[in-house]
Amino acid sequence: MLAEIGVTTTFLAFVAALYALGASLWGARTRSEGTVLSARNAVFLAFALLLTACVVLMIALVREDYQISYVWSVSNPSMPLFFRITALWGSQAGSLLFWSFLLSAFAAGAVWLNWHNNRRLMPYVIAYTMATLAFFLFLSIFIENPFNRYWFVGTETLETALIPAGGVAPGDALLRDSANGLNPLLRHFGMAIHPPMLYLGFVGFLVPFAFAMAALASGDLSTNWIRASRRWALAAWLFLSLGLILGGRWAYDVLGWGGYWGWDPVENAAFLPWLMGTAFLHSVMIQEKRGMLKTWNMFLVIGTFSAVIFGTFATRSGLVESVHSFARSEIGFPMFAFWFGMTIVSVWLILWRRNRGELRDEHAFANIFSRESLFVLNNLVFGALFIAIFWGSFGAPIVSELFLNSNITLGTEYFQRVTPPLFAALFILMGIAPLSAWGATSLRRLGMSALVPLILAVASLIVFALMGMAEPIALIGYGIICFSGWVAIYETYRALMARVRQHGENPLQAFFALLQRNPRRYGGYLIHLGVTVIGLGALGSTLFQQETQQTMSVGQSMEIAGYTIRYDGFAPNQVAEDGRIMDIATLTVLRDGQELQTLRPRRDFFPNVEGMNSMTIAASRSTLQDDVYTILVDWEQTPSAQAATFKVYINPLVNLIWWGGFVLIAGTLAATWSGDTLPARSRKSLMVGATA
Amino acid sequence: MSVHNRQIQVFSPPLYLLRRLCPSVGVRVTAPLPRISVSREIISRSVLLLIAFAFVLAMPASAQESAITDDQVNAVASEMYCPVCENIPLDACATQACTEWREEIRDMLGQGYSSDEVKADFVRRFGDRVVGTPLDPTLRALSVVTPYVLAGLALIAAVWTVMRWRMGVKTSAAGVPELATPPVPEAESDSLRARLERDVAGGTGL
Known part of the structure; x- marks a missing residue:
């Protein structure tokens, strides 16, 4: 029954999308308001139908309806509820349906929120969004249908199809026992x-x-x-x-x-x-x-x-x-x-x-x-x-295969050679551009504006050098990144202090007032600051990463970057609730003889899963300064695993990447928050019009 | 230990000779042994054994302990990719195929191959896909030089565009109306006061 509901709603959504596409174009051509309105309603209908289809598939996953081949392929009886729900996008067919649902949601939202302000654009917005939705639904219905079911055709052949002629549904127990389960990497x-x-x-x-x-x-x-x-x-x-x-x-x-x-x-x-x-x-x-x-x-x-x-x-x-x-x-x-x-x-x-x-263009570029x-x-x-x-990801491999009869992969080496100068240029521009003005700025004035952030960047480098950083590449990289970060901080600070002086607000109040007054500028600075923090983390973890791989017996230790990693023991064949078998090692991280943390890197094995059925789960000690990241590589195949091989990475500053992400989110939310959607020029012209 | 707990593998001429004499000892030797008659073989093996023994005795202790470490293997493997795995560097891949390749790298390093020689040998056998950047000169040039060429073309296009803009400005100065908007006065546009006043008063920035 669930499959029938799913197929019907998906197909009706496809029809609604096609109708909306046709009606919107016809309405625009004939200037028929009613037809365009009808197209708009079809957009909402498509959204509602796809929401139903997604909910139906999710219910099938939760209720373990293994006759639906998608449910069989991405879940099994031992999987917890949480992963049953996330299995909705765990494989091709389900994720295509989910993609279509999100697409319809965005289309419906855009039409709903802009209907009154942009009536002239609306028919074409509906046409483009619905053409895209109809295409993805076509894929979902005719090529990767998540509601296909297993059927016995004849005596032995098991087929996946919607409704085959003469098909007999296989027994529930057969499907339940053989269900594949979600790809371990997705759990x-x-x-x-x-x-x-x-x-x-x-x-x-x-x-x-x-x-x-x-x-x-x-x-x-x-x-x-x-x-x-x-x-x-x-x-x-x-x-x-x-x-x-x-x-x-x-x-x-x-x-x-x-x-x-x-x-x-x-x-x-x-x-x-x-x-x-x-x-x-x-x-x-x-x-x-x-x-x-x-x-x-x-x-x-x-x-x-x-x-x-x-x-x-x-x-x-x-x-x-x-x-x-x-x-x-x-x-x-x-x-x-x-x-x-x-x-x-x-x-x-x-x-x-x-x-x-x-x-x-309405204006020419006046100044470089x-x-x-x-x-x-x-x-x-x-x-x-x-x-x-x-080029590195697709161009070179495709060109070499098509024209040079050679299969190549461009790896990290290529990207680390080609991209750093470009990222450096981006950070420089991220620092300089906010200091310049629209229309014209002289080099002298730009230099004056950049003076304080430059001094702060140099001061930061001196601190880094005193802390022991001596590599020229690292110093150049950090100098550039720090400069762009200091520009964002300094510009915000100047405005903030002006508000403090002018209104007598405390700095926090002044900061929020600035965000409220000019969210695009100060939200933008927050985003730049977030990117700076991510840049610091990426550079640190790339240039200064250390790694070693060693085999230790229980009680032995290895040394890396001032840390001591001691192998304390091994617990093989631990069975988890979801049926996976875990081999767990216990390590202790020490520094200067003091125990800091116990880590348990492990290898998980999923006995019921076809294909890639084992996962290496790292364990790490995370601080803002660095991560001690440990991996269980191999072990002696005895119950006590007296000897095991571990790979240990020291990843300096890697956590800044995640923290920078938070700053970036905050900045984008602030920039999006703007109550004023009209740019200054348009608002000015409206005001002039109103006055006239 | 299934993989990494293995015999110490040392590359040195005497040990190489020993392995040639007794192939079952230590690591696998890939080169085929020459066909020689039994009597000559015994004599030649005895002589080689004596020479090798003398070399081993003369070797410094440190050299005898210079095993190929996992880190040395990983340093090479991190620049290679296994064709059956999905874009994961060889040093990080946990599959059996990649484990075997790493062991092969260990053997080759043990036999005295350099990092480049190891990679070249794998490329010869499995193609350029096993390395992060192709070793074949044509493919390497195609891979690495192309983005620089494209970036150069982009730069030329940018210079050309800037020159067009500047010509546009000059033309506008001559009186073409649609391009004749004067730039915003610097003192007004860029001063801290103007910007702060806009911020305090609620104008749109950026």
Whole structure:
């Protein structure tokens, strides 16, 4: 029964999306308000139907309805309730349905909140969002249907299908006993949040994309589409940032290689839209403030969503192999065709409007040190990073396979060689750009503004040097990162002290008042500060990571970075509630003879799972200064495991990455909080109009 | 110990000779032994054994203890990828295939191969996919140089765009109306007072 409800609601949602697409375009063409209104209601209906479909699949997972093949493949009787629920996005078919549901939610939200303010854009916004939704639902219904069931056809063949001719449902006990269970790598708290955050980030960029396309299609090329989609873009960017940070944390905890970012193609596929989206969020300010870069911003917003779809295609089609990717699927070609078609149509629309002279800039660039020039430079660096990472992840492997008959992988070595200069340039620009002014700034004035942050950065370096840091590369890197951080702190401090003097507020009150008065500026500074903190952590954990792998007998110790790691014992074959078998070692971390913490790195084995069925679970002692990260590599196959091999990493400052993430979230929320959605220019013109 | 608790493996000429004489001792030797007659073989083995024994006696104690550590193996393995695993560096992968490859690296290092020679040998057998950056000169150039070329092209495009802007400004100074908006006066736009006043009064910034 659950499967029937799920299939019906998904199919009806598909029909509703197609109807909304057709009705919105017809309504726009015939200027029929009623038809467009009908299309809007179809958007809400699609959302409600997909919500029902997702709830139904979740109920099937919780109630262990193993005849549904998706439930059988991602759960088993020993799995706790929490992972049954997260199994909704644990494999291809379920995650596609979940993706479609989120997409419909964003579409419904965008239509609901902007209906009255942007009526001219709405039909086209509905058309673009529903075309995308209809495509994903097509995949969900015809290729990766999560409601397919197991049937016996004839006497022995077990098939997955909706309703096969002459099929007989297999016995519940047979399916229950053989249920596969969730991929062990996904049985982690981070996986409960990481995929939904990434999906929210991905589908969130559909809204700015749809508004941009609506502006091109309708001819309303004012800043209306930017105002309407700015918060959506910021929200999508926040979710994507959170998804990336949580993904890093998941990798750090679960993959057991001592790091959080491996330049894996799938990680990079999620990072590429973030790069393009960040460039867009900066560049769009130039259009709001100065009426410039209209064509460029269109390309950026299309590029961001195009990168989202390409990343989804790469992750889900089997184009790249990765621990993060889904299994190979038949959705590859349709997804590629959709991505290609969508990109071509969008670019054609831009060029068409541009050739009609409707995307001409209102101002020219007057000064190389103006803020808009520096933002353009920032965009160029983001673009170069995008190209370098895309090339390393997809370009070079595909080109070499297609034209040179060679299969290559570009690993960390490539990315660590190509990207650092570009990241350094980004941090420099992140420091300088906020000090410049719109329109014109002289080099002298810019230098004067940068003087105090520069002095503070040099002072920071002196402190680092006194603490023993001597490597020139590290000092240069930290100098650049500190400079950008000090700019954000110093600029906020100056404004804060001005408020304290002027209004007699205490610093905390003054800070919140500043955030309230100008959330975009001071939220932006908070975001920059968060990125600075992440940069400090990333640089420290990359340049100064230490590792060793040694075999110890019980009672023996190893030394690394001033720590002593003692092997205290081993507990093999411990059976957990969910049926996994754990081999657990006990280590004690000591410093100067004093015991600091007991760690229990372990190896989990999942006996009922096909394929990858063991996991190396690291144990670490975390402080702000560093992490002592231990992994159980191997052990003597005796009950007492008198000898075992451990890999130990010392990861300096790695926790700053997670703390920086919190600052970044706070800053983005503050910047999104703005009650004033109208830019100064528009508000001014409205006021002039009102006065007249 | 299933994997890592193994015999000390030392690379030195005398021990290499010993292994050639008694292949069952110590690590596996991949090179095939030459075919020689039995009598000559006995003589030659005896001579080699004597020479090797003399070398072993002459070796300093430290050299005799220089085992290939896990860290040395991992230093090489961290720059390699196993083709059956999914983009995980060889030093971090827990599968049996990767464990065997690491042991092979250990053996090769024990035989005196350098890190580059180990990687080159794996690339010869399994292709450029096993290393993070291809060793083949054409593929290496394609991989590493291309982003710099693209970045260079982007830079040229940027310079060209900036020059167009500057020309636009000059043209606007000559009186073309749509580009003739003067830049915001510096004193007004950039002074701390102006910005702070906007912040205090509630204007939009950034």
